[in-house]
Amino acid sequence: MIATDLDGTFLHDDHTYNQRLFAKVFRQLQKHHIYFVAASGSSYPRLAREFAPYLDQMAFISQNGSVIHQGRQLLQTYPIQAPALARVMHILDRFYGPQDINQLVVSGPQTSYVDQHMDQHNLAIVKTFYERVQPVADLRQLFSDHPQEEFTKISINFADHVDLSRVAATLDQYLPASLIIENSGFNTDLIGDAHGTKRNGLALLQEKFNVADNEIVTFGDNENDLGMLAMTSQSYAMQNAHQVIRMQAGHVTARDNNHDGVLKTIQEILKNNK
The missing domain is CATH 3.30.1240.10 (Hypothetical Protein, Haloacid Dehalogenase-like Hydrolase; Chain: A; domain 2)
Known part of the structure; x- marks a missing residue:
């Protein structure tokens, strides 16, 4: 399972991403039966729009973990009283x-x-x-x-x-x-x-899809990603992340978010694990 933050991590600063490269990487992930998870502070409707062609083959952790979807199916919410x-x-x-x-x-x-x-x-x-x-x-x-x-x-x-x-x-x-x-x-x-965190959202998906701890890769750039990054030794802080975040992740990407750091790192991981 691969889980990535969006803004400042997967997305470029102009809120776009390399559509052609992602299509190629996504096909490789499906071939290897690897789930792809978008984890963001944004709302589910925004995530669904960003990944519309892949909606039914992905999972989504939105609002920092307060809302979790598998495709179009709502799995869990953590409402505020x-x-x-x-x-x-x-x-x-x-x-x-x-x-x-x-x-x-x-x-x-x-x-x-x-x-x-x-x-x-x-x-x-x-x-x-x-x-x-x-x-x-x-x-x-x-x-x-x-x-x-x-x-x-x-x-x-x-x-x-x-x-x-x-x-x-x-x-x-x-x-x-x-x-x-x-x-x-x-x-x-x-x-x-307090239960609505990216870490808890990812743990829920991990249990649902029966994914072991050492089978998770995470990407992030900010404080709200730290819990998710701490779940696995295969965690990556973005090159553009604050020094505190980079120090707490297992690895740092070779490229920043504006140069497809997440997708290029995934390609390297798949290449090295053939």
């Missing part, structure tokens, strides 16, 4: 103002919600990562307005002047114990159920 959701919104209101937060997104397995007053620039960015985005009059009323809907992740993109290390320290003090905060890069923190 309504009181915990309300607590997060209260904490954000207490410590941060509109000048501190560019994008605040509350997501379910399929639909993500934003404030209807979000400017067009930030809305376009959100739609890149979440695909199905619905503006609402008041995010604070979302839970009472949609009592039957599951909410699985809160994403906060902070303005450049905000110190993210201080954000983590502050929120860790006040978040309910049932929640976890992880940095997803690009000045963005994701808050979700």
Whole structure:
């Protein structure tokens, strides 16, 4: 099984990937009965769009592990309970103002919600990562307005002047114990159920497909990938990853994300294991 993060890892900086090379590599993976897993902080609809031609032959760990799919089939969600959701919104209101937060997104397995007053620039960015985005009059009323809907992740993109290390320290003090905060890069923190991690999502797929620990290869570039990278000695931090991430992975790719580092590494792995 091969699992890779997307942004900053598998995808180029312009959110594209080498379609021709991937088609070639994917055929090789299928020939060797190797599952390919996309693991991202983004929503499932975005991942399904990115890999539309391969949708039914892949697995997807979305929202940092809060939502797991095998193809089109939903396998698992880790929803945030309504009181915990309300607590997060209260904490954000207490410590941060509109000048501190560019994008605040509350997501379910399929639909993500934003404030209807979000400017067009930030809305376009959100739609890149979440695909199905619905503006609402008041995010604070979302839970009472949609009592039957599951909410699985809160994403906060902070303005450049905000110190993210201080954000983590502050929120860790006040978040309910049932929640976890992880940095997803690009000045963005994701808050979700503590069980909803990429590591746990990959472990679920590992059990489902009966894959041994030494049969897993992982790729990542950021803090939210560390749990997944720690699962196997065959872990790869991207050449473009922060030094802390590279030090904790088993290997570092020879090429960065803009030069197809994941796909070229997979080709080398397949070549060396013939």
